[in-house]
Amino acid sequence: MKIRGFEIVSVYKSADIHLPQRKTGASTGYDFAAAEAVAIPSGECALVPTGVKAYMQPDEVLLIYIRSSTALKKRLMLMNSVGVIDADYYGNAENEGHIYIPLYNYGKESVHIAAGERIAQGIFTHYLTVDGDAAGRGTVRAGGFGSTGA
Numbered sequence: 245m246k247i248r249g250f251e252i253v254s255v256y257k258s259a260d261i262h263l264p265q266r267k268t269g270a271s272t273g274y275d276f277a278a279a280e281a282v283a284i285p286s287g288e289c290a291l292v293p294t295g296v297k298a299y300m301q302p303d304e305v306l307l308i309y310i311r312s313s314t315a316l317k318k319r320l321m322l323m324n325s326v327g328v329i330d331a332d333y334y335g336n337a338e339n340e341g342h343i344y345i346p347l348y349n350y351g352k353e354s355v356h357i358a359a360g361e362r363i364a365q366g367i368f369t370h371y372l373t374v375d376g377d378a379a380g381r382g383t384v385r386a387g388g389f390g391s392t393g394a
Contacts, residue, residue: 248300248368250274253342256295260359264296264366273309273365276345282357284349289323292357297341298366299334306366308345314363319351322364329366332380 250263256279264274279295298306308327314320323346334341345364349355357363373379 246299248298248304250296250298252295253297253340255340255342256293259295261295262360264294273367275311275362276308276343276364276366277360277362278345278357279359281359283354284320284347284357285354286349286352289346289348291344291346292363294343294345294364296343297334298329298343298368299341300331300368302331303370304331304368305329305371306343306368308343308364308366310347311362311365318349318355318357319353320347320349320355320363322346323348327364 252259252261252263259279261279262277264276266272266274276294276296279293282290282292284290300306306329308322308329310320310322327343327346329343343366347357347363
């Protein structure tokens with residue numbers, strides 16, 4: 245039985261995609277890399293594909309953060325500060341659960357992200373719900389990126 249982990253999305257099966265990993269025994273986050281080269285002009289945003297999807301338990305979430313070196317050296321930030329990957333995002337019909345990293349270039353120069361370059365990190369965690377929470381009763385995610393409540 246699978247509990248939590250990463251898989252390569254089908255459109256990238258033949259690409260050189262590396263599943264996210266922690267780099268040291270004390271690292272909290274799993275490093276995500278760009279699946280393709282992407283250029284982000286100054287003052288612009290881009291969705292950077294990772295070629296990866298994540299599976300987890302229903303009461304878990306994968307939180308996505310910018311890598312500190314990406315923020316400092318490249319002058320990039322996550323467009324939404326923290327990415328939230330819900331458990332039911334995995335395997336959705338629209339994009340299979342493909343995780344994209346939404347980056348904003350706040351620097352003065354265009355930034356090039358190379359394929360395979362580590363850009364973000366993900367941390368799995370449990371979350372709590374309130375008494376009487378009725379979310380999910382009979383509702384199934386119908387879309388991909390940004391589809392909750394759509």
